[in-house]
Amino acid sequence: PASAAARPLVAPRRAADEKPIASPAVRRRAWDLGIELQFVPGTGPAGRITQDDLEAFAA
Amino acid sequence: GSADQAFDVVVLGGGPGGYSAAFRAADLGLKVALVERYATLGGVCLNVGCIPSKALLHVAAVMDEASHMADLGVVFGTPTVDIDKLRAHKNKVTGKLTNGLNAMAKMRKVTVLRGVGSLLDAQNLKVEATEGAVGQAKTGAVQTVAFKRLIIAAGSQAVRLPFLPNDPRIVDSTGALEMGVKPERMLIVGGGIIGLEMGTVYSTLGARLDVVEMLPTLMTGADRDLVKVWQKFNAHRFDNIMLNTKTVAAEARPDGIYVTFEGEGAPKEPQRYDLVLQAVGRTPNGKKIAAENAGVIVGDRGFIPVDVQMRTNVPSVFAIGDIVGQPMLAHKAVHEGHVAAEVCAGEILGDDKLKKSQFDARVIPSVAYTDPEVAWVGMTEDEAKAKGIKITKGLFPWTASGRAIANGRDEGFTKLIFDEESHRIIGGGIVGTHAGDMIGEIALAIEMGADAVDIGKTIHPHPTLGESLGMAAEVAHGTCTDVPPVKKK
């Protein structure tokens, strides 16, 4: 998590119908925030969107 | 209005979907009514489905296991089976759970209305009171119940083949669970999970089985390699497995039901059976609730279309469970029920967070509670092949599992399927004892976006069947040391 913030936020390249990799809790938090995960860069393995990625994107 | 009672939320149908929705809505602070035509809550699942079938399957599994103990040094006499007592046990199990539901409804102040419900419009439901411990006899009393939101959870019922005569020796799963007949020869029409589960019970109690299936395989939906293991282990139960075959006629005679088949596996002559189980699928109850009065769209086959929030085309009406589509499984109904209740509560109470609730589970697991169990979740290998998705597979055979060998049950295997490109897990299957208790870990791994390293580096305890999941991940990753080495190319 510490290094996640340091990583550059590259715009993710995902297919239009692709469900980004994110855990159920992250997905839920995204609806709460009104954010489309589709556009959130993921720093985890295989571009997995972590809770921190989401909060960073929201901030 | 002219309604007799008014509620925030009315739930139509007291099955797993319905009671979960009603309870969740009540927990969120709403005034809730739950309408159910039968005397007990729990729907198909608790009364004539998931639970009674597993109560019998468990007894069958113990009987089968005991019969194999002689090789291990423990000889039991041939057991005597008291069918009445067995039935009583099954009823006690379901009674315990349905009583529990009643008690929990009371604690939550959910009003349970006994009766047949039908829609009057987008704000009102008609409830015709019913009575009796069994069945749905109408008392004649009718009331109108007003709702701000309605959640339809009226479920499904067994498909009846029209050409089968009315005879106590021809039953659906509900009839089979009653165990009124002790057959020597039994026919299962339909090679799906429900039929094969009931067949397992009857076979252990002494019946010889035939099964007829129109499709080319049994347990359609699961990968062939999983089913093959089950089939080999259970071959001794069957006289005939008729695939690509149709049941076309049946005649009830004093000495049995004579059934005629057509197709690849069909015997020339009609076959005689003591019991015929129809298990050819379930049909949703969408067309039996006057949904049209509220303008709710019902599809041709009786399913009600809904969005990710479980809402029908009418804003005040939601639907969940078997009535909204496949897979017709209790755990799907429960999760959908929670979503519908949350959205209703969000809208009625003005809670923005709840308002946004939606059903977005990536995967819904399936389990055949046969012996061995067959469980699978997410992408199957067959499906990946059909869709041209490149996968990496990790398969751990239970012949290498210390625990499976110690249990004398090493016929199974655990298989994990990873996306070749992203490396994350997209599916998995287990065949073996207790497979159903372990498939949840694969579901969690998929939902979390885990890869083979995540699963393989998670320390699973030794010696368990569950460690086969870690091992399968290691196989996919090439780091497993409990299987022969990978051939170098």
Added chain:
Amino acid sequence: GSADQAFDVVVLGGGPGGYSAAFRAADLGLKVALVERYATLGGVCLNVGCIPSKALLHVAAVMDEASHMADLGVVFGTPTVDIDKLRAHKNKVTGKLTNGLNAMAKMRKVTVLRGVGSLLDAQNLKVEATEGAVGQAKTGAVQTVAFKRLIIAAGSQAVRLPFLPNDPRIVDSTGALEMGVKPERMLIVGGGIIGLEMGTVYSTLGARLDVVEMLPTLMTGADRDLVKVWQKFNAHRFDNIMLNTKTVAAEARPDGIYVTFEGEGAPKEPQRYDLVLQAVGRTPNGKKIAAENAGVIVGDRGFIPVDVQMRTNVPSVFAIGDIVGQPMLAHKAVHEGHVAAEVCAGEILGDDKLKKSQFDARVIPSVAYTDPEVAWVGMTEDEAKAKGIKITKGLFPWTASGRAIANGRDEGFTKLIFDEESHRIIGGGIVGTHAGDMIGEIALAIEMGADAVDIGKTIHPHPTLGESLGMAAEVAHGTCTDVPPVKKK
């Protein structure tokens, strides 16, 4: 040098840690020797530990289950037990696995050297050849084996209480697994997992049990609420559970072993037993391998200190498994073995990635394979309390589990422990049948950093014992509708 043979990696000890390290090293392309003093590979775990104990426990579980079937309508006669056949079954199980290891060693071209190994220096091991199907009789032949890297995996052995006389009726777990005595009264010295597992087997076969434990609890390490369920369910097996009590003397007389106790639970008179099982712990073999010749530091109690890469203070020498510390569990040994092998391969082959391998699992699960099983992983409630960590708990009682009720085994529960602040899962425990097969999911959840929503929103199949994990997460989150509502404050 003057060595008889030279290898990249030599592994000292063929237990789960040792064979896993050797096989992984071979799979990575190294020339490997595995030194083992006994005739079969697999160490304590496969020969006289995990596997044979579970083979017997499984048979005991089936016997206990069958004896409860009468209430369900199935009456088995009292089983006859043929101890010789049961022992043969157990030996067949372990034989299948140890033969498998031999075959896999061959396929991997791992050289297995039969003999007692001891360190000569930081590059050479002395191997004194041994022979015989049982035991470690030296043939007199000695060779020197050179290594680039040594992995010590020499394991541990049972602690012997010095004041207990030498008598065939006083055994350790290895002796108990031989089942040479059929006791009526049995004493278990030490209330840990191993003793209670063996006690379960003997009790089912007819023995009355006493257990004596110096600490205030049985199964120390697990949360009290978990153990309580096991204890209540197993109360019928025990005459005396003596806690805070010491065994101080024992006298072998013709009619039994007379044991004297001191402390809180001590009876006034010495007690007579037909069999006394010593299960007071295991001690590492660190002081028996001449580690000092290579300058390897061995702690006072015989453990060898290592870093996260499993390296000792000597760069060419690694150590893994029971010999490096608690918990003494096979699955820990295996994972450590892989790490050591990878680091060795990385250094020998110059692979930077492998070179960085390290043991960094967050948690290591524990399982008591009693009936019901008790399994736990990560932070316990007791530990959180002691450390002042604020937790949110989700507990799902199996009295609300349809499957547990259908199985007639609803005494258990599933408990998840979340950090109150971060909401992440930090521990969990399960007591109930098949708990050990399901605890891996909690381990995975912890490793993945999951929270209650992640686990609760993962759809677990109904009706399974595994769904109790999803339910417990929902309880923690306040969204479960299969338990009574949370009281509003």
